[in-house]
Amino acid sequence: MSSIPASAEPIDPLDPINPIEPARTEVARRDRSERRGQLMRHWPSFVALAVIAVFVIAWLARDSLTEYSPSAVRPLRALLPVGSPGSPLGTDGLGRDLFSRVLAGVPFSLLFGAVPAAAGMIIGAAIGLVAGYAGGRTERVIVSIMDVLLTFPFILLAILVSAVLGASLQNAMIAVTLSILPKNARLIRSQTLSLKHREFIVASRLAGAGALPIIVRHLLPNVLPTALIVASTDVGLMITLTAGLSFIGLGVQPPDVDWGVLVAEGARYITSAPNLAFIPSIVIATVSIAFVVIADTERRILRSSQ
């Protein structure tokens, strides 16, 4: 009887149809003008990087950009509209300056995206490399566990972690990291499988290299480009996802702010001051899109170079 190809390929949330192809490192030598053309193809990534850099630089220079502290309550300046002197983005119900609060959210929101994406990729890659290279029963066990966890609703995990360990930035990051592990492990495993029987791996195995050196020195560099691209997409997705956790009160806890907390606070003033909810929303979307654009551009270039 025919088996059902329920989930034979790793599912990339942004591109569920086209599984990512393994990268090849043996790129032909190119002359200098061709190099410059190569660099030009990356322009969307540069624009996206610039957008992210603007937020980071604005945060670093926050003291000279605004005179208000993000937590300073000024009842007399409550609910100022966008474009008010001193508060270009307006103020919230307690008179706190939205511009300085958005800036105060930069490190939290970026870390909230980057740390889980990096941790999820490192652990996921380790699991995937081991499963793919080891094969046999080890692989079967790992794959079936990952298959089960792959589509399990992540929010339940986040709720459980917050219920037991308490709602905090750190615990939310643990839950989010766990949620992307299976996807990354599967992806790296399928990459490893396609590399495992290539000549250079077989050659080093015949030369007597052990499993660990082969994984670290030969397999890892070859799955790295894909891993970085996926991690970049993940940063974008994680920023949105973790903002959601903060929005329902399971992420960053006041008085700290990330952009999700700002949207939740702003939602209360949706009738009188919609800027309070929508400006942080636009910021979240802009930064996530920037990371996804980087991933998408690099993915396309990687694919076309094969």
Added chain:
Amino acid sequence: MGRYLLSRAGSSLLVLLGASIVLFTVIRMVPGDPMTILLGSVNIVNPELVARTRAEYNLDAPLPLQYFAWLGHVLQGDFGRSLWTGEMVSDIVGRRLGPSLLLGLSASMLGLVIGISWGIAAGYLSGAGRAVLRNLPMLMLVIPTFSIGLLLVFVFAVSLGILPASGFASPLEGTTPSVPSAILHLILPSLALCLVPASLVARLTYATVDEIEQEEFIRTARALGVPRLRIAIQHSLPNVLLPIITTGGLLISALITNAVLIETVFSWPGIGTMMVSAVQQRDYTVVQAGILVVATAYVLTSLAVDALYLVADPRVRTPAQE
């Protein structure tokens, strides 16, 4: 075929068992006496009830036996009492389940309809419309769902004033049960909730359409002069359903995760808002029950979707004789 379904059902059961073991263990790890957790601080002073519960839940026995005693209660729908209100958790869950199911069902229907028609349009349109329709789903996946919910509230409730901003109206119960009011309250949350699954479905759909366009039967149909719309509906649509069913688990999972956010935006009295406030109140029994109920719903719907695959794909239903 039957064997496939049976093995899927078996692994679903394993997932649920695993989830229940994790939930049981984790809630036992929470500091505090399990007696208080089972009875609530209100009833802990009643010595007779304490003794009875201790026996009922096998609290003097080793942990694995305690687990089976607890599982027995859960299977009968007894999740203990809320630590916050002292109310039976099953009553709370029962009250919250209806609104959540209503929202989930209407959002998935809406998501399928919007997603498939979006994807078909993106597959067959050309020019600017095609570019917009193909890039928008990607955008929808990174724009926060709760922001989209708030935007809908702002446009349709605050600015236009034509739909209620939040809350739930029961079509069956209450002082003035009214179906029209229930539908009006349902529109915005369903729309906000369906957009992420719809974007995923749209991407799958136009990718499948692109693939099918290369097939000979489509070229033949076109050569015979069959109108484009008819090709789309009669030939592409059935093929589009398969990849959607295959990624069903992912879609349901996305729906559940976003439902918690959307319920919060619209103050929807569902399981999602119940779990969120229970976390803030450290109401472990309610959290436990909520997670178990949602996990069960997820596993059962995924299983149903897998069964649909057999219905939708004749190649699987009647396997070739080998």
